[in-house]
Amino acid sequence: MSEIEARRLKAEEVGHEKLILNLGPQHPSTHGVLRVITTLEGERITEAEPDIGFLHRNFEKIVEGWTWSQVIPLTDRNDYLANINNEHAYVLAVEKLAGIEVPERAEYIRVIMSELNRIASHLLTFGTFAMDMGAFTPFLYGFRERELLYDIFEKVTGARMMHNYVRLSGVRNDLPDGWDKEVLEFLDRLENDVIPDYYDLLIKNPIFEARSLGVGVLTKEDAIAYGAAGPILRGSGIDWDLRRDMPYSIYDRFDFEVITREEGDHYARFMVRMDEMIESAKIIRQAFEQMPEGPVMGKVPRVLKPEGDIYSAVEGPRGEIGVYLVGDGNFKPYRVKWRAPSFSNLSILPLMAKGQFVADIVLTIGTLDPIFGEVDR
Amino acid sequence: MLGGVLGNVYNATKSLIKGHLVTLKELRTPKITVHYPDERLELPLGSRGMPALKVNQDTGLLNCTACGVCARECPVDAIEVEAVVGEKGRKKRYPAIYNLDMTHCMQCNLCVEACPFDALEMSDAFEISRYDLDDLIFDKEQLAEIWKTHKAVRITGGEKL
Numbered sequence: 001m002s003e004i005e006a007r008r009l010k011a012e013e014v015g016h017e018k019l020i021l022n023l024g025p026q027h028p029s030t031h032g033v034l035r036v037i038t039t040l041e042g043e044r045i046t047e048a049e050p051d052i053g054f055l056h057r058n059f060e061k062i063v064e065g066w067t068w069s070q071v072i073p074l075t076d077r078n079d080y081l082a083n084i085n086n087e088h089a090y091v092l093a094v095e096k097l098a099g100i101e102v103p104e105r106a107e108y109i110r111v112i113m114s115e116l117n118r119i120a121s122h123l124l125t126f127g128t129f130a131m132d133m134g135a136f137t138p139f140l141y142g143f144r145e146r147e148l149l150y151d152i153f154e155k156v157t158g159a160r161m162m163h164n165y166v167r168l169s170g171v172r173n174d175l176p177d178g179w180d181k182e183v184l185e186f187l188d189r190l191e192n193d194v195i196p197d198y199y200d201l202l203i204k205n206p207i208f209e210a211r212s213l214g215v216g217v218l219t220k221e222d223a224i225a226y227g228a229a230g231p232i233l234r235g236s237g238i239d240w241d242l243r244r245d246m247p248y249s250i251y252d253r254f255d256f257e258v259i260t261r262e263e264g265d266h267y268a269r270f271m272v273r274m275d276e277m278i279e280s281a282k283i284i285r286q287a288f289e290q291m292p293e294g295p296v297m298g299k300v301p302r303v304l305k306p307e308g309d310i311y312s313a314v315e316g317p318r319g320e321i322g323v324y325l326v327g328d329g330n331f332k333p334y335r336v337k338w339r340a341p342s343f344s345n346l347s348i349l350p351l352m353a354k355g356q357f358v359a360d361i362v363l364t365i366g367t368l369d370p371i372f373g374e375v376d377r
Numbered sequence: 378m379l380g381g382v383l384g385n386v387y388n389a390t391k392s393l394i395k396g397h398l399v400t401l402k403e404l405r406t407p408k409i410t411v412h413y414p415d416e417r418l419e420l421p422l423g424s425r426g427m428p429a430l431k432v433n434q435d436t437g438l439l440n441c442t443a444c445g446v447c448a449r450e451c452p453v454d455a456i457e458v459e460a461v462v463g464e465k466g467r468k469k470r471y472p473a474i475y476n477l478d479m480t481h482c483m484q485c486n487l488c489v490e491a492c493p494f495d496a497l498e499m500s501d502a503f504e505i506s507r508y509d510l511d512d513l514i515f516d517k518e519q520l521a522e523i524w525k526t527h528k529a530v531r532i533t534g535g536e537k538l
Contacts, residue, residue, distance in 0.1 A: 070452040073485035137400065144409065156538070158425035158499070164485045167534060172486070173423070174537040201399045205392045206385075297535030 011042070018046070021358070025054050031128060031365060032372035034346075038353070038361065045361060048353035050346055055376040060336050067331045068094055068304050073164045078338060079374040080161060081121040084113045085316040087166035092248060092314060093323040094168055098306035103298050106170035107250045108291040113156070113165065114314075115280040115287075116183070119190070120149045121317035122273045125369050129270060130202050132366035133211055138202045145194055152182055168304075170297035180288050187281040195274065203274070212266035216352050216364045219264060226351070227344040229319020231276065232368060235269035237262040242315035249314075253290065254283045266367045305329050318342050318369060338377060342370040422530060423538045425484045426502040428477060429524035430517055431495065431531075439521060440496035443472035447488035447497060455481035456488060475517035479505055490533050498529035 024035040033054035039047040059078065063071045075090045076083040088110055095102060127142025150160040156175055157163035165172050202208050218228070223236040233240055241258040243251040259275040261268035306327040313322035319341030326335040345368045352368075353361045411418055431440045443460030459474040489497045502523050507513050515523070532538070 066452050070450070070487065073452060073483060073487065137396075148409075154424060155421040158421075158423045158486070158532075159484070162483065162485070164487075170535060172490075172534060173532050174535065176422070176538040197399050197402075200395045202396075205396065206388045207392075295535055 023361070025051075031370060033376075034365065034370065034372060036349070036353075036361065036365070038358070040358065043357050045353050045356050045358060048350050048361060050349050052346070052372070053376050055372045057377065059377040060338060063333060063336050065332065068098075068306075068333060069168055071333070071336070072166065072168075073162065076162045076164060077373055078340065078377060079316060079318065079321070079342065079371045081124055081371055082117050082317045082321075083161060083163050084110070084117040084165060085314060085321060087163070088114055088249070089312070089314040089316070089321040089323050091166045091168055093310055093312040093325045094306070096312055097308060097310045097325055097327055098168075098301070098304060100169045100300060101298050102169055103295050104250075104292050105174075105294045106296045106298070108287050109171050109175060109296060110166060111249060111251065111254075112183070112284050112287050112291075113153075113163075113171075115284050116149060116153070118280050118317045119277050120146050120153075122277050123149070125273055125317075125366075126198060126202075126270075129363070129366040129369075130208075132362050133208065135202060135205075135208070138198065141194075141198065141201065145190065149186065152179070152186060155179060155182075167297065169300045170295070174296045183284065184288065187284060191278060191281060195277065198274070203271075209267070211360075211363065212270060212367075214263075215266050215360055216356065216367065217263070217265045218348060218352060222348065222351060223264070226348045228348060229341040229344060230315070230317065231269050231272040231319075232345050232348070233319065234258065234260045235272045236264035242313055242320055246313070248312070251283075254286050256282050266363055269367045305331065313339070316341060318371065318374075319345065340374040340377060342368075342372075342374045346370045346375055420501045420503075420528070422528070423499075423532065424501040424503075424528075425486060426500050426527065427479060427482060427484060427505060427515075427523065428488055428497050428520070429500040429502070429527065429529050430475065430520040431498050431524055431529070432521050439471060439475075439517065440494055441472050441475060441517075442470045442494050442496070443475070444470075444494065446491045446493060450487050450491035452485070452487065453481045453483060455479070455483075472517055475520065477515045477520060479513040479515060480510060486532065489531055492533075495531065498524060498531045500524060500527040500529040502527045 019040040021038045021040055022035060023038060025033045035051040037049045037051060038045050059074060063074060071090060072087055075086040078086050123142045123146045127139040130138035153163065154160050156179060157165040218232065218236050220236050220238060223233050223238060237260055239258055239260050242248065244258055256279045259272050259279060261272055307329040309326040311322060311324045313320045320339065321341060322339030324337035325333055328334040349364065349368060352364050356364065433440055443458050445458045448456040448458050455478045457474060457476040458472055460470050461473040462470055486499055489499050500523050
């Protein structure tokens with residue numbers, strides 16, 4: 001028995017005094033306004049309780065007073081790193097409920113924008129996860145590429161973040177000339193220069209590997225039991241992606257792989273995101289090749305009074321963004337329920353944090369990648 | 378044991394050099410930082426700043442007929458319109474009051490899309506910070522001034538930029 005082991009056993013015998021430590025809500029590592037009440041025994045966490053609701057804006061109630069189309073700008077503000085995906089989720093649900101047709105070209109534009117937004121979101125996650133680990137430089141690199149991508153967005157939607165671009169029965173405006181070349185150039189740079197740089201800068205670094213390999217393991221069973229979604233689910237080895245398994249829009253026309261990893265640790269979840277960026281680039285390339293000419297807006301009935309209820313979901317960067325709508329034959333939705341992937345992902349935190357070091361819970365939050373606009377709504 | 382330590386040192390040095398090589402490469406790439414406000418990026422066409430009232434180039438009057446569709450369409454109730462009707466010498470209705478509350482406005486473009494009279498456009502005016510909250514309520518003269526001094530486009534749905 002080594003000396004350290006002996007000391008550890010001695011300490012266990014004596015027992016530790018419990019210490020309650022507050023992380024957040026104003027803590028840079030918690031990605032927004034999350035407060036985690038942790039109970040420590042020495043360096044180990046015995047209990048972690050997330051306290052949410054600091055960013056609550058009453059989304060679901062507010063929209064009951066708005067007309068069907070007025071809701072779209074507010075969906076942007078749910079997951080503010082994946083705006084188009086949120087708009088897409090809501091608009092798809094209303095279109096299914098009211099039976100609105102969408103022109104072919106608009107569907108392709110929606111897919112292209114959604115996938116670009118997925119790349120932008122994963123780039124940010126790359127940066128913030130590195131910063132949680134103490135590496136500040138990759139954070140700047142991640143942000144630089146994301147800013148360039150936002151320039152590309154601005155040329156089409158007119159805004160950098162709150163796009164308000166997807167409309168009932170189509171998209172707001174057609175793509176400007178020469179925009180596709182710019183996107184393809186960006187994707188080439190992303191695949192050939194940027195991501196290899198990220199590998200050299202961060203992923204192949206021994207410190208990164210030591211802190212992420214085998215840490216914060218989430219088993220398959222727990223991932224399903226807690227309703228995990230997106231990269232967290234796929235990082236635990238479950239082959240599930242709504243784009244392939246429940247194809248919405250026109251995703252069944254593209255050839256892409258669903259990235260999964262078996263380990264379920266920080267590294268696996270991180271790498272799922274890195275590889276998903278390349279798959280998204282693949283989808284965008286195919287979409288540009290297949291995209292037909294034509295109108296981008298269809299016909300919306302002048303009086304939009306859908307009746308009935310519907311659940312529809314899309315695969316956002318953080319998982320399944322689900323929208324449950326009830327219409328009672330009025331101008332306004334009767335009820336809107338938003339299934340936010342970050343919320344269910346964050347609910348796994350107490351389980352994963354148990355027994356971890358304090359330093360690792362920061363990484364666990366980083367790899368769960370919750371967005372508080374969406375968790376608190 | 379020594380080999381393990383040496384191996385660690387070797388690995389750490391290797392990754393350190395690798396990381397710094399990436400950073401060194403940036404010396405040769407062009408600078409992408411823009412020092413606002415000394416330098417400015419040119420905004421792309423259709424960049425959304427704040428809505429502005431369109432002025433008819435021939436008559437110099439506003440296109441707006443104070444129908445109030447924009448105010449009704451606005452999700453956050455940022456627009457206040459009141460009409461003048463039946464004034465002598467002018468057949469068309471026009472707004473007596475047209476206030477846009479920029480403390481509420483979220484620049485979503487819905488008012489422009491709703492406007493049936495080609496009277497609203499989205500300008501690229503984004504430098505609208507003021508020292509006083511009351512100064513952020515723009516009246517119709519100020520909105521017309523913004524339309525004259527800024528690039529503005531009107532997108533109602535489906536057209537090409």
